[in-house]
Amino acid sequence: MKRHLLSAADLSLDDATLILDTALEMAAVSDRTVKKLPTLRGRTVVNLFFEDSTRTKTSFELAAKRLSADVINFAAKGSSVSKGETLKDTALTLEAMGTDAVVIRHSWSGAPVNLARIIRGSVVNAGDGTHEHPTQALLDAYTMRQRLGRIEGLKVTIVGDILHSRVARSNVLLLKTLGADVTLVAPPTLLPTGVDAWPAEVSYDLDSVLPKSDVVMMLRVQRERMGAAYFPSVREYSRRYGLDVDRAAQLQDHTIVMHPGPMVRGMEIASEVADGLRSTIQDQVTNGVAVRMAVLYLLLGGSESAIGSVEQ
Amino acid sequence: MTTVPDRSAQDRARPVSGDIAQARSVLDGPGLSRVVDRMAHELLEKTGGGADVVLLGIPTRGVTLAQRLAARVLAFEGVAVPAGSLDITLYRDDLQLKKARALEATDVPGDGIDGKLVVLVDDVLFSGRTVRAALDALADLGRPRAVQLAVLVDRGHRELPIRADYVGKNIPTSLREAVHVQLTEHDGADAVLLGPARP
Amino acid sequence: MSWLLKDVLLYGEGSPTDVVLRDGVIAEIGTGLSGDETIDGAGCVLLPGxxxxxxxxxxxxxxxxxxxxxxxxxxxxxxxxxxxxxxxxxxxxxxxxxxxxxxxxxxxxxxxxxxxxxxxxxxxxxxxxxxxxxxxxxxxxxxxxxxxxxxxxxxxxxxxxxxxxxxxxxxxxxxxxxxxxxxxxxxxxxxxxxxxxxxxxxxxxxxxxxxxxxxxxxxxxxxxxxxxxxxxxxxxxxxxxxxxxxxxxxxxxxxxxxxxxxxxxxxxxxxxxxxxxxxxxxxxxxxxxxxxxxxxxxxxxxxxxxxxxxxxxxxxxxxxxxxxxxxxxxxxxxxxxxxxxxxxxxxxxxxxxxxxxGRLDGHGRPLAVGEPANVVLVDPTARWVVDPAQTTSRSRNTPFAGHELPVRIRATFLRGTPTAVEGKPA
The missing domain is CATH 3.20.20.140 (Metal-dependent hydrolases)
Structure with missing residues (x-):
C-alpha cells in the first residue's frame, strides 16, 4: 500500500511515467468549459503550509478542487502552530477531522517524513526545507516531455544555488529515474559536500556546458547568501552564472529554458530570456496543476495508492 | 488472441473477468463483421443518414468498435462520421474498490459535442454503470442534442435504467459466466467468447 | 551485611574465584568463601565499577x-x-x-x-x-x-x-x-x-x-x-x-x-x-x-x-x-x-x-583486598533487546531501540551496597 509522495526517489520509472501520462489527460480538463471532475468527491485534502508559498499552495488547491475534493487551507502562520503547537499536535488535529491527504510545505527538511509517521492519510511533500520538492520535479519533467517529446537521453543543466535547492535535489533524482543526463553548474560554494555521489555531473563553468544542453534550468539565488560569503556580489554571480542574452545565444535552437520561480530577473536570468520563446516558465505553472491533479488522483483515487512510498 | 496490450485496460473492458482458456466461441470473425455491418446500417437509418453524429468509444475495445462503425458508414454511404474516445475512469462509481487506475485517452473529434448526436460505443453492456459514468463525463464535456448507445454484446443483468439503441448480439448469460470480446487490433482475431467467470 | 560473589572471573580472566564485599571494601578474594548474601556468578565477569x-x-x-x-x-x-x-x-x-x-x-x-x-x-x-x-x-x-x-x-x-x-x-x-x-x-x-x-x-x-x-x-x-x-x-x-x-x-x-x-x-x-x-x-x-x-x-x-x-x-x-x-x-x-x-x-x-x-580517589581501583567495593558483575553471554519503554532513565531517547545487544549487568555495588541487581535498581 503506497501512500505518500515524500521524495522523488519514491517514484519508480513506472510510477513517474504513470503520473506524467495521467497528467496529460488531466491537462485536457483545464481546456474544457467545465474544469471539474467528480473523482475525489467527498475526500478532504488539507494544504498545510508552514512557509509562505502562494503559487504552490494555489496550484495544489486548484488541483484538488478540480478533482472535487474538499480543500482546507491550513496556514500554519498565525495559527496555533505559531503559538508553540507541535507538528505532531497539528497532525493529530487534522487526523481527528478526517483528512484523506495532507499537502505539506515546511521550512525544515524531513518534516513531511515526520508527518507521514503520525497520520493515516497520504502525505504529499510540497517542499521541505532544502530537501525536496517532488511535484516541482514532476511538472518540470512533464514540461520537458511536452516541449521536447521525450526525457530519456536529454542533457539537462541545472544552474544556481544547488546547495539550498529542494528543486535541484528532486530533479536530479527524478531525471535519473527517467534517463536524462543532468549536469549541475554552480560556484563551488553553492554545491553541497557529497555532491560527487549524486547521479549528476558537476561543472563550475556555465559557458562550456550551455551549448551541449537540451534543457537549461535556472534556480533562484537569494541575495541573502551573499552575507554568508557564498559569493562576493550579485554582479559577479550574474557575470559568471547568470543566463543573459549573450549566453542564451549560445544555446541550440531547440533548447528550452526553465525556472521554478520565483525569479530574480537580472540576477540569474535576464528578462529577455525569461520572456523569450525558449522560456517554459508559464508552461511550468500551467502544467503544475495537471501534474498535481495526477498525483492526488493516483494517491487518493482508489482503494490504495498507485504511486509513492510507504511510511517507514 | 495473443497480444494483450494493457492489463488494466483489459480489466476495464470486462466487468467480470474470466478464464479465457475455458471459453467457447459464440460469435466468430465473419459473424462479428456482419454484426458490425448491420449496426452501421441501423445507425444510418436511425440517425437520418448520420448527420451530426459523433461516435465516442469507451476504451479500450469500444474505441476500436467506434472506428469500425465509422469506417463501415463511410463505405456504405460515403458519410464521414467522426469517431473519438471517452475515458470514463474518473467518473466511475467503483473507484474506491480498486487500486487507483491508469487513465486512457479522451479524444473528442473536431467541433466537440455541443448540439451533436453522440453515440456511445462499448463492447459489452452489463450492469450499465459504465454507461452511467459515460453520461456524466459527457455532461462535463458539453451539451449534445441527444445521446444514443451502441454495444456489440448485451449480456443482461442491468443494475441501472439503461438500454442500448443498437445491439450487435443479445447473449443471455449467467452471472457465473464472463463475456470476452476479442478484436484483431488488440487480440489478433475477432471473436466473442463465453466462459466461466473467475470465482 | 556482607555479599559473596561466587565463582566470578576477575576481569574475565583466570579461574572462578569468590569475592566477599564487607564494610564497604573488598574484604576477601579466594575460594570457598562465604557471606550473608550470595550471588552465583558462574561464568560472569567482575569489573571495577x-x-x-x-x-x-x-x-x-x-x-x-x-x-x-x-x-x-x-x-x-x-x-x-x-x-x-x-x-x-x-x-x-x-x-x-x-x-x-x-x-x-x-x-x-x-x-x-x-x-x-x-x-x-x-x-x-x-x-x-x-x-x-x-x-x-x-x-x-x-x-x-x-x-x-x-x-x-x-x-x-x-x-x-x-x-x-x-x-x-x-x-x-x-x-x-x-x-x-x-x-x-x-x-x-x-x-x-x-x-x-x-x-x-x-x-x-x-x-x-x-x-x-x-x-x-x-x-x-x-x-x-x-x-x-x-x-x-x-x-x-x-x-x-x-x-x-x-x-x-x-x-x-x-x-x-x-x-x-x-x-x-x-x-x-x-x-x-x-x-x-x-x-x-x-x-x-x-x-x-x-x-x-x-x-x-x-x-x-x-x-x-x-x-x-x-x-x-x-x-x-x-x-x-x-x-x-x-x-x-x-x-x-x-x-x-x-x-x-x-x-x-x-x-x-x-x-x-x-x-x-577526573582525579577520583575511590573509583577505578584494582580488584584487590582492601580496595573500595565499587564493582560490577556482568554476564558476558546474555543478550537482550533494547526497549525504550523499559529504560530506568526518565527519558526514552535511546538510539539502540530494537537492537539486540550482548552483556547483561547482574549487579552493581557502591561501597559494598548493591545499587542495581539483575537490571533493576536495588
Missing part, C-alpha cells in the same frame, strides 16, 4: 527529562558507580553553589557517586571565566571543567583556562566544535546530509579545535581532555599529540562506536546528536583509537530529552541520546566480541582511565 566522564543529569532545570535521582539509578543499572554531571543545567553549574547542590543530590540519592563538572565560562557563554578555583575548593571538589554543549572557541580564553586549572590539577574537557563552521548544523556533512538537505556539521570543525587545543595545551603545559571524539581526523590528531608527550586525553561515546549517519536517513530525531553520527570510516577509526589507547576512555554523553523535544521535526529537535544503560553492552558488541579489547582493557577504558582523568 564503571566511571562516566560525561553524563547529563539535567537537574537543576529540566527535571522532566532527568533528575539526579533517576539519572543515577540509570547509571547503576548500567554498571556505573560514578558519573560526572555536565554543567549545562539551568542554572548553569558555574558556581560553587550549583555544583555543591548537584553533588549533595547525588549523595542523597546514593545510587552512584556524582561528581559535578564545572562550567569553564560564566553561563557557558564563552566570555568570562567562571570561578573555577572556588568550585575546585567546594565540597564538590570539582576537577573537570567543561562548557559541554558549547565549545570554548575563543583561543585566548581556552589558553587561560588550561593555564588556570593547573593550580588545582584540573582538566579542561573541551566540546570541540568550531562554531563558525557549524552554524545551523544538523548532522554530519557528507553524502547523506547532501541528499537529506540538512545543514552539515563538517569533521573539520571538530578537528580544527582539537588541533588548536593540543597546541595550546603543549604551550602552557596544561591538561586537556577531548570530549566525544567522533572523526578519524580527530583520532589522528590526538595520536600525534600523545606522541609528543602532551597531557591530552580523549573519550568516545558508545553511539559513535556503533552508529553511522545512515541512521539519520529517516529523519528520526532520536539520531540527532552533537557531535553528529559520522561515517563508517570514522567509526572504524574511533574503534581503532580506543583499542590502541589513543582514546583513553568511553564516556556516554548520556543526554536525556523529554519526548516533546524529540518527537518533532529534525531541525527543531534537541540533540543527544541516552546511553548509561547500554554503554557496556555497546562496548562489548563493538570492541570485546570482535577481539579489539579484553575485559581487562574494558576495565581500564571504562573505569580506571576516566577515574584517573
Amino acid at each position: 564503571l566511571v562516566d566522564l560525561h553524563t547529563h543529569l539535567r537537574e537543576p532545570g529540566r527535571e522532566d527529562a532527568e533528575t539526579v535521582e533517576t539519572g543515577t539509578r540509570a547509571a547503576a543499572v548500567g554498571g556505573f558507580t560514578a558519573v560526572h554531571a555536565m554543567a549545562n543545567t539551568n542554572p548553569v553549574a558555574d558556581t560553587a553553589g550549583v555544583v555543591e547542590q548537584v553533588w549533595r543530590l547525588g549523595q542523597e540519592a546514593g545510587h552512584c557517586d556524582v561528581f559535578p563538572v564545572g562550567a569553564v565560562t560564566v553561563g557557558l557563554e564563552g566570555k568570562e571565566m567562571a570561578e573555577l578555583g572556588t568550585m575546585a575548593d567546594s565540597a564538590a571538589r570539582v576537577r573537570v571543567f567543561s562548557d559541554d554543549g558549547k565549545c570554548v572557541s575563543d583561543a585566548s580564553l581556552m589558553r587561560r583556562a588550561l593555564e588556570y586549572v593547573k593550580a588545582f590539577d584540573g582538566v579542561i574537557a573541551q566540546h570541540a566544535q568550531e562554531p563558525r563552521l557549524t552554524d545551523g548544523a544538523q548532522m554530519n556533512e557528507g553524502i547523506n546530509s547532501s541528499l537529506l538537505g540538512l545543514t552539515g556539521w563538517p569533521a573539520v570543525a571538530e578537528e580544527a579545535i582539537i588541533a588548536r587545543d593540543c597546541l595550546l595545551t603543549a604551550h602552557v603545559g596544561g591538561r586537556l581532555h577531548v570530549c566525544h571524539v567522533s572523526t578519524a581526523g580527530s583520532v589522528e590528531l590526538i595520536r600525534w599529540a600523545k606522541s609528543k608527550g602532551w597531557d591530552v586525553t580523549a573519550e568516545v561515546t558508545p553511539h559513535h562506536l556503533l552508529l553511522t549517519d545512515d541512521a539519520c536517513c529517516g529523519y528520526d530525531p532520536t539520531f540527532k546528536v552533537n557531535p553528529p553520527l559520522r561515517t563508517q570510516a570514522d567509526v572504524d577509526a574511533v574503534r581503532e583509537g580506543l583499542a590502541d589507547g589513543t582514546i583513553d576512555a568511553v564516556a556516554t554523553d548520556h543526554a536525556p530529552h523529554a519526548l516533546e523535544d524529540k518527537e518533532t521535526e529534525w531541525g527543531a529537535a534537541a540533540m543527544g541520546m541516552i546511553g548509561l544503560e547500554t554503554a557496556l553492552s555497546v562496548v562489548a558488541q563493538t570492541m570485546v566480541e570482535p577481539g579489539r579489547l579484553t575485559w581487562r582493557q574494558v576495565a581500564e577504558r571504562m573505569s580506571e582511565a576516566p577515574a584517573r582523568i
